[in-house]
Amino acid sequence: MIAPFLLRGLDRRACVFLVVILALGTFVPLLNLALPPASPFHVSTYGVALVGKYLCYALLALSVDLVWGYCGILSLGHGAFFALGGYAMGMHLMRQIGTRGVYGNPELPDFMVFLNWQELPWYWYGFDQFWFAALMVVLVPGILAFLVGWFAFRSRVTGVYLSIITQAVTFALMLAFFRNDMGFGGNNGMTDFKDILGFNVQAQGTRAALFFASAVALALGFLVASAIVNSRFGKVLIGVRDAESRARFLGYRVEYYKLFVFVLSAGMAGVAGALYVPQVGIINPSEFAPANSIEIVIWVAVGGRGTLVGAVIGAFLVNYAKTYLTGALPEIWLFALGGLFIAVTLFLPKGIVGLVAAMPLRRPKPAPPPEAVAVTPAQAAE
Amino acid sequence: MTTFSNSSVIPAKAGIQGRRSSGYPWMPAFAGMTLQVVHWCRAIRRIGIAHALIAVSAFISLAPAAHAADLPSLINALGQGSFADREKAIEALAATGDGRVALVLQALGDGDLYARKSDDAVFIVRKQGADLTLFDPVSNAEVATAAAGEIDRVKVNNRLRRAIEAALGSLTLMGPDPRVRRDAAEAVFKSRDPTAIAALDQALAAETDESVKAVLHQARAAALLGTDASEGDKLAAIAVIAGRGDRDALQLLQAVHDASAGPVQEAALVGVRSIERNLALWEAGQNVWYGLSLGSVLLLAAIGLAITFGVMGVINMAHGEMVMLGAYTTYVVQDVIRTSAPGLFDYSLAIALPLAFLVAGGVGLLIERGIIRWLYGRPLETLLATWGLSLVLQQAVRSIFGPSNREVGAPSWMSGAFEVGSLTVTYSRMWIIVFALIVFALLTLLLRKTGFGLHMRAVTQNRAMAGAMGIRTPWINALTFALGSGIAGIAGVALSQIDNVSPNLGQGYIIDSFMVVVFGGVGNLWGTLVGAATLGIVNKFLEPYAGAVLGKILVLVFIILFIQKRPRGLFALKGRAVEA
Numbered sequence: 001m002i003a004p005f006l007l008r009g010l011d012r013r014a015c016v017f018l019v020v021i022l023a024l025g026t027f028v029p030l031l032n033l034a035l036p037p038a039s040p041f042h043v044s045t046y047g048v049a050l051v052g053k054y055l056c057y058a059l060l061a062l063s064v065d066l067v068w069g070y071c072g073i074l075s076l077g078h079g080a081f082f083a084l085g086g087y088a089m090g091m092h093l094m095r096q097i098g099t100r101g102v103y104g105n106p107e108l109p110d111f112m113v114f115l116n117w118q119e120l121p122w123y124w125y126g127f128d129q130f131w132f133a134a135l136m137v138v139l140v141p142g143i144l145a146f147l148v149g150w151f152a153f154r155s156r157v158t159g160v161y162l163s164i165i166t167q168a169v170t171f172a173l174m175l176a177f178f179r180n181d182m183g184f185g186g187n188n189g190m191t192d193f194k195d196i197l198g199f200n201v202q203a204q205g206t207r208a209a210l211f212f213a214s215a216v217a218l219a220l221g222f223l224v225a226s227a228i229v230n231s232r233f234g235k236v237l238i239g240v241r242d243a244e245s246r247a248r249f250l251g252y253r254v255e256y257y258k259l260f261v262f263v264l265s266a267g268m269a270g271v272a273g274a275l276y277v278p279q280v281g282i283i284n285p286s287e288f289a290p291a292n293s294i295e296i297v298i299w300v301a302v303g304g305r306g307t308l309v310g311a312v313i314g315a316f317l318v319n320y321a322k323t324y325l326t327g328a329l330p331e332i333w334l335f336a337l338g339g340l341f342i343a344v345t346l347f348l349p350k351g352i353v354g355l356v357a358a359m360p361l362r363r364p365k366p367a368p369p370p371e372a373v374a375v376t377p378a379q380a381a382e
Numbered sequence: 383m384t385t386f387s388n389s390s391v392i393p394a395k396a397g398i399q400g401r402r403s404s405g406y407p408w409m410p411a412f413a414g415m416t417l418q419v420v421h422w423c424r425a426i427r428r429i430g431i432a433h434a435l436i437a438v439s440a441f442i443s444l445a446p447a448a449h450a451a452d453l454p455s456l457i458n459a460l461g462q463g464s465f466a467d468r469e470k471a472i473e474a475l476a477a478t479g480d481g482r483v484a485l486v487l488q489a490l491g492d493g494d495l496y497a498r499k500s501d502d503a504v505f506i507v508r509k510q511g512a513d514l515t516l517f518d519p520v521s522n523a524e525v526a527t528a529a530a531g532e533i534d535r536v537k538v539n540n541r542l543r544r545a546i547e548a549a550l551g552s553l554t555l556m557g558p559d560p561r562v563r564r565d566a567a568e569a570v571f572k573s574r575d576p577t578a579i580a581a582l583d584q585a586l587a588a589e590t591d592e593s594v595k596a597v598l599h600q601a602r603a604a605a606l607l608g609t610d611a612s613e614g615d616k617l618a619a620i621a622v623i624a625g626r627g628d629r630d631a632l633q634l635l636q637a638v639h640d641a642s643a644g645p646v647q648e649a650a651l652v653g654v655r656s657i658e659r660n661l662a663l664w665e666a667g668q669n670v671w672y673g674l675s676l677g678s679v680l681l682l683a684a685i686g687l688a689i690t691f692g693v694m695g696v697i698n699m700a701h702g703e704m705v706m707l708g709a710y711t712t713y714v715v716q717d718v719i720r721t722s723a724p725g726l727f728d729y730s731l732a733i734a735l736p737l738a739f740l741v742a743g744g745v746g747l748l749i750e751r752g753i754i755r756w757l758y759g760r761p762l763e764t765l766l767a768t769w770g771l772s773l774v775l776q777q778a779v780r781s782i783f784g785p786s787n788r789e790v791g792a793p794s795w796m797s798g799a800f801e802v803g804s805l806t807v808t809y810s811r812m813w814i815i816v817f818a819l820i821v822f823a824l825l826t827l828l829l830r831k832t833g834f835g836l837h838m839r840a841v842t843q844n845r846a847m848a849g850a851m852g853i854r855t856p857w858i859n860a861l862t863f864a865l866g867s868g869i870a871g872i873a874g875v876a877l878s879q880i881d882n883v884s885p886n887l888g889q890g891y892i893i894d895s896f897m898v899v900v901f902g903g904v905g906n907l908w909g910t911l912v913g914a915a916t917l918g919i920v921n922k923f924l925e926p927y928a929g930a931v932l933g934k935i936l937v938l939v940f941i942i943l944f945i946q947k948r949p950r951g952l953f954a955l956k957g958r959a960v961e962a
Contacts, residue, residue: 074762074765148942151942151943151945151946152942152945154946155945155946155947155949156949157945157949159761159762160691160695160696160697160761160762160765161900161945161949163697163762163765164697164893164896164897164900165900165942165945167893167896168893168896168897168938168941168942169938169942171893171938172934172935172938172939175931175934175935176931176932176935178931179931179932290893294766294769297766298766298770301766331777331781334773334774334776334777335773335774335777335778337770337773338770338771338772338773338774338775338777339770339774340770341766341767341769341770341771341773342753342767342770342771342774344766345757345760345763345764345766345767345770346753346756346757346767349760349763
């Protein structure tokens with residue numbers, strides 16, 4: 001029953017996309033493992049880790065596109081869901097360290113021993129089991145999203161207000177996680193992970209497997225998202241996005257639609273965070289920084305809001321630019337990022353995917369000058 | 383012997399330390415009221431401690447000095463014997479009540495008192511060029527010069543230093559400057575030196591200043607409690623000290639309570655209780671004050687945002703950067719003044735205010751004309767674009783001025799503090815509250831009494847209708863945005879006085895300002911005022927119980943819940959539109 005539902009959303013573009021992602025997920029680890037480092041086609045372990053990180057970001061961008069692109073909820077707090085998923089995974093990995101920590105305490109992670117804690121806090125129970133951690137990866141962000149969404153959507157907090165509220169939530173969480181007595185490692189967060197499911201996290205093979213898992217997760221996330229947006233439910237979501245009051249007056253319980261998609265999206269973000277943490281080897285409270293969450297939104301905007309594929313493309317492009325620029329010209333990066341925010345909102349309201357889609361089919365002329373694109377919405381609004 | 387070798391190290395240091403804080407030994411013990419101490423320090427520095435002491439000695443030496451004859455021998459006794467002997471000599475000197483002794487004791491504390499090896503005579507030694515010049519300790523006249531080998535420093539240890547300070551305290555009780563007298567009385571209050579009672583009585587008889595008199599009474603009471611005076615006297619003394627009502631009094635009474643028995647102990651307990659009540663009350667007052675102070679800062683940061691958000695429905699994420707631009711304008715103005723016209727420094731803020739308004743307002747106008755007007759009707763995109771702009775502005779400032787904090791000085795009228803009861807009020811905080819209220823009042827006037835304000839309110843309430851009535855809404859948008867940004871700029875001038883001026887200055891305020899706007903509601907400045915003050919006070923009241931961070935989190939949660947009840951804030955505009 002699920003398979004037909006998932007496959008319903010597949011059009012030609014989606015199929016091509018899925019093939020590309022799965023090919024990436026298969027070949028990059030293969031080229032890393034099978035070829036000798038001297039080969040020109042060899043992918044370095046660093047490269048695997050980097051692209052693996054991008055895959056997680058892409059899943060995160062997908063989750064933001066689902067709520068923003070299709071339901072009009074501009075969440076500036078998705079970084080929090082991502083980080084919460086990451087923390088759930090981090091807690092599991094911390095428990096896996098066992099007696100190999102600096103203090104060799106079988107129960108307590110190092111930072112708790114350091115702070116003279118005597119026993120494990122109750123909210124750490126169960127995280128030694130992988131299945132429990134995996135459940136929490138989805139549940140914790142989901143519950144937070146449910147609470148925030150329940151309160152916000154029910155009282156019809158929309159638009160900019162909602163964005164600010166979500167930003168305040170992630171800001172509050174950041175402040176909370178920076179505290180040492182919260183029991184999440186405070187400032188330093190969690191790091192020094194040893195192994196996952198019995199495999200060494202540093203090992204090449206584990207990295208390759210994590211990379212593949214990320215690609216599969218992204219493909220699955222894409223399938224779910226495109227199935228939803230192409231279903232009847234998705235049509236209502238788009239209706240809510242374009243005219244919320246009208247949808248409500250037509251008899252739809254708008255808040256439940258929004259709540260469902262918001263919680264689902266938060267769960268996706270949590271999964272992305274959980275896959276991200278073992279690949280980068282650290283999770284700390286700066287992941288909650290409001291700036292991070294806004295950056296996710298710009299990935300989506302660059303790629304093309306409300307296209308799903310665009311979100312993934314945007315995540316890859318912007319993050320590649322970030323990796324390159326922060327390495328080569330660190331002074332420039334913030335100018336570039338800031339300029340990107342302005343340029344995309346002014347000149348590329350539909351992102352790269354929108355630009356490509358508009359080019360060959362609709363107009364015989366080559367790409368319209370950017371000013372023309374910018375003026376149209378302004379005129380339309382006035 | 384160990385103490386000796388120990389103390390031989392200390393005088394070298396004491397020479398430096400002593401000059402900075404000599405005669406005011408309670409300073410370190412007074413950590414809780416650092417500001418007050420700083421204030422005193424400034425006052426003392428202004429007078430010049432040596433100057434004051436000389437004045438004191440001149441004043442007192444007019445009085446007939448019975449002990450004048452044996453003064454030199456008493457002073458010479460300082461140079462001999464053990465530390466215990468020297469302590470006795472200091473007490474004997476203090477007992478003379480002679481003002482000239484103050485100078486000698488001061489020199490002793492500073493490590494400037496030397497004994498000549500040849501005849502054991504004691505001199506005050508000052509370095510003049512390569513030579514050491516000997517001054518007569520009594521007349522302060524130049525006597526001779528000496529080589530370093532011919533004289534020995536009169537060594538002091540911490541015990542002696544305390545004795546010196548106590549003696550100095552009682553000696554300066556008669557000084558001509560009420561501030562010095564008051565400080566001296568405070569010194570006696572803290573040392574609780576029973577031998578000072580006679581000096582205190584003498585000073586009380588001569589004292590004319592009421593506030594100094596009160597402190598003298600308290601000092602006398604404190605000193606009295608250390609003696610074996612009658613029970614009645616002690617009870618009266620406890621009442622006097624309880625009336626003082628601050629932390630020092632509390633400490634003293636607690637010590638008395640622990641050390642005594644019977645009615646005195648009971649009275650001390652009653653005194654402790656009443657002081658604790660009193661202190662709790664002051665603490666609440668202090669929280670309100672701090673809360674108002676924080677609220678005024680929030681008000682300044684948020685009020686411009688409230689205007690732009692109210693009129694245009696646009697959240698300007700670069701608003702914090704406008705505050706930062708204002709702060710940097712202040713820095714530049716002060717920099718120019720420092721290099722070219724140092725005399726104008728006290729006016730630097732007044733000069734910076736209009737400039738900051740123009741700079742930030744001009745940048746705001748550019749932003750509106752260049753970016754925001756293309757995004758009307760798309761508030762979420764505007765949010766993103768202005769966020770990008772804030773990144774660019776931050777990085778631009780970082781590239782120009784560097785990433786580190788820039789120092790913005792405080793003009794003289796903004797530094798320092800005064801006391802209301804046990805509440806320390808710093809001038810900078812007070813002026814910022816006043817300034818925030820002035821800005822608020824001017825803005826309210828502008829909105830209520832001018833044509834521009836009328837148009838702005840019309841656009842806030844119903845953009846389409848206002849446009850239909852002939853109001854040029856794009857023009858109003860541009861001016862409103864410039865106005866909001868300009869106000870952020872002058873907020874930056876104020877905030878440069880209490881916060882670090884760094885490229886990240888604005889980011890610290892942006893979320894708090896949004897909270898104020900969301901909480902207070904848009905379209906009504908009173909909402910912003912009440913919102914800012916409420917959030918400020920609630921924050922400061924939560925802090926002692928929950929800690930600064932948790933307090934902030936609780937406030938955020940509170941606002942999120944509050945939004946449930948009133949989605950449009952405290953002072954929402956009433957209307958019939960489905961989507962306001």
